[in-house]
Amino acid sequence: MLKDEANILAASPLFSGISSDLVLELFSSIPFTIKTYPKDSMMMIRGDVYDELKVLLNGEVSAEIQDFTGKVMKVENLKAPDSLAIGILFADDNTLPVTLVTQSDVKVISIPKSSIVKLAQSNQFFLQNFFTQSANKMTFVVEKLRLLKFSSLKQKLCSYVLSLSDKQQSETIQLPYNREQLAALFGVARPSLSRVCSEVVDQGFMSMDGKKVTILDKEGIKALLKE
């Protein structure tokens, strides 16, 4: 393994607390492979056997759930140095429940399951990190489940905008996606999202101009989220 790659891994949540030198040392005795994929390719699709942990060294990947007809719901966007599908690596059914699509050129390191076990046994930080990362994913997915079941598209949109405003520390925010990608993120059809955008603007909650959004009535939005 190259020094660069060890640095990236050492900065990942999975190896937090472990120096890049130690990462290098650990990986001197475990097998791994490094691969690259071009932008917009399906790295792995649902049903593929997943028996090596893949960690992003570079680039972005989205995890998507699809139905037979090709409708897509984005579950999550993953950026280097995140791990892919960490939560399901050790499941009895060792096939991927999601499809992984590259959002940019990516570089990925694959580490066999058995080596993950060894790492977990030999290094307490790694063990803790693995536990934590898996559990965080679980929390995330359960929250998705709640949102999917109990919140309307309008609420999803509003809470998304609020969270961005929080992150960007401003009432005027820049959406990172176009309408079509946003619709996929919320798991709805584009015209449905479009309709709801018009509604929140009509209701005076915010103004929208392309990817630029300005929050006008934060309290109103918060009230909506509590319905």
Place this chain on the structure above:
Amino acid sequence: MLKDEANILAASPLFSGISSDLVLELFSSIPFTIKTYPKDSMMMIRGDVYDELKVLLNGEVSAEIQDFTGKVMKVENLKAPDSLAIGILFADDNTLPVTLVTQSDVKVISIPKSSIVKLAQSNQFFLQNFFTQSANKMTFVVEKLRLLKFSSLKQKLCSYVLSLSDKQQSETIQLPYNREQLAALFGVARPSLSRVCSEVVDQGFMSMDGKKVTILDKEGIKALLKE
């Protein structure tokens, strides 16, 4: 810890591969508490701090997601000797994303997080089991997500009946729940389920009489599931 309790734990998926004697020995050096809860009580509710792994020694518990107005979606039914919320134990946000409701009188053992880490470090079986159990939950929840998003109530009902028929090895099956509980399981309102039951009967897919269901057109049902 009593011999009985060690036997139960040793038979649980989390301690599979570990003898009940060894369980006794392990638990001689780690702290734990045992509690009982009456039927139909909320053992823990969403937002409660979850920092001890709870394992059912006796009885049944359901994990539910609720909204503000009290609408409920059952996520899962857990029976002794399953673990509760194992997937989120180590999350950075250490609060429960679900509510746990007892379905019978239950007895539960609680084991602090830190002891779980120790167990995982000292016993390879436990480590593997913990990984596997967490990952299985993840797979389960992602599958829930897919069903929730992409399948209609009719499809949920049909695939549920098919899976029961598979389990009970018969075309005539006995539903384990009444209509109201079933509706909660599918996360829909009772009249909606009722309507769909009538539809599948009208369409000749199955006949239903209370909790007794007979599959009449397996091929038709399978075709429906592929839509």
Place this chain on the structure above:
DNA sequence: TACATGAGGTAACACATGTTACCGAAATCA
């Protein structure tokens, strides 16, 4: 300049499910 293309708004209609209310049958209880 004229044309093609893609993003995104909109309108009409379809469809699944929720909501509320009501009813009857079965089970339970006084």
Place this chain on the structure above:
DNA sequence: TGATTTCGGTAACATGTGTTACCTCATGTA
């Protein structure tokens, strides 16, 4: 036995989202 409760079917209507089709606008291109 009669009264009460529970379960579950049904009907009417509301609501949210999907589907399709069309339009406009901006941008890129021959």
